[in-house]
Each structure stands twice: as C-alpha cells, then as structure tokens.
Amino acid sequence: MHEPPHWEQSMRRYTVVIGKTDVNHSANLPDPPCCVATADTVEAIEAEIRDAIRIHVEGRAAGGLPLPAPTSIVACIEAQHCVSRHGRALSRPSQCRDREESSCKFSARP
Numbered sequence: 001m002h003e004p005p006h007w008e009q010s011m012r013r014y015t016v017v018i019g020k021t022d023v024n025h026s027a028n029l030p031d032p033p034c035c036v037a038t039a040d041t042v043e044a045i046e047a048e049i050r051d052a053i054r055i056h057v058e059g060r061a062a063g064g065l066p067l068p069a070p071t072s073i074v075a076c077i078e079a080q081h082c083v084s085r086h087g088r089a090l091s092r093p094s095q096c097r098d099r100e101e102s103s104c105k106f107s108a109r110p
Contacts, residue, residue: 017029018049026045027049032057
C-alpha cells in the first residue's frame with residue numbers, strides 16, 4: 001500500500017487577481033503559476049480558486065516537488081489618462097491638446 005506523503009498543516013497567502021468579463025468572473029494567480037478559475041459570482045470564484053490551489057499543491061506533493069513560497073506582491077498604481085467626451089481613451093497625451101474634445105487628466109512633469 002502506498003503511504004501518503006507527510007503533510008504539515010500550514011496556511012499561505014496568495015495574490016489572486018479577480019476580473020469581471022462579459023459573461024462571468026475569472027481569477028488567476030501569479031504564483032503558483034497556472035492556477036486559474038472561472039465562475040458566475042465572486043463568492044463562487046473564491047471557492048474555485050481555492051480548489052485550483054489545492055489541486056496544484058496535491059500535484060506537487062504527489063510528484064515529490066516542494067511548494068515554493070509565494071513571492072508576488074500587490075501594488076495599486078494610478079495612471080494618468082485622457083478620455084474624449086465620447087468616453088474613448090486617447091492613446092497619447094498629445095491627443096489631449098484640444099480641451100474641447102477631451103477631459104485631460106494628463107499633467108506633464110518637468
């Protein structure tokens with residue numbers, strides 16, 4: 001009889017990116033890589049991504065591979081942008097020159 005690997009109970013924190021698509025929610029993790037899930041609600045996606053992590057961990061354990069510690073960090077950044085009065089994003093700050101055509105949130109810094 002094959003004996004299961006020794007398990008040490010531990011909790012790790014993973015960075016999860018959850019996005020809303022036209023039809024559902026999707027989630028992915030930077031690490032461990034390749035953990036992805038989709039579901040109809042945020043609550044369901046959280047359960048699905050936990051399941052994906054569990055499957056990943058079990059697969060590594062079955063293969064005798066160590067589980068690397070999470071290394072991703074989360075940072076929220078602000079990005080300046082220009083939007084036309086029709087709601088279209090303008091690709092370059094130079095397109096914001098016409099104040100009548102756009103609401104410019106770009107400010108040049110020396």
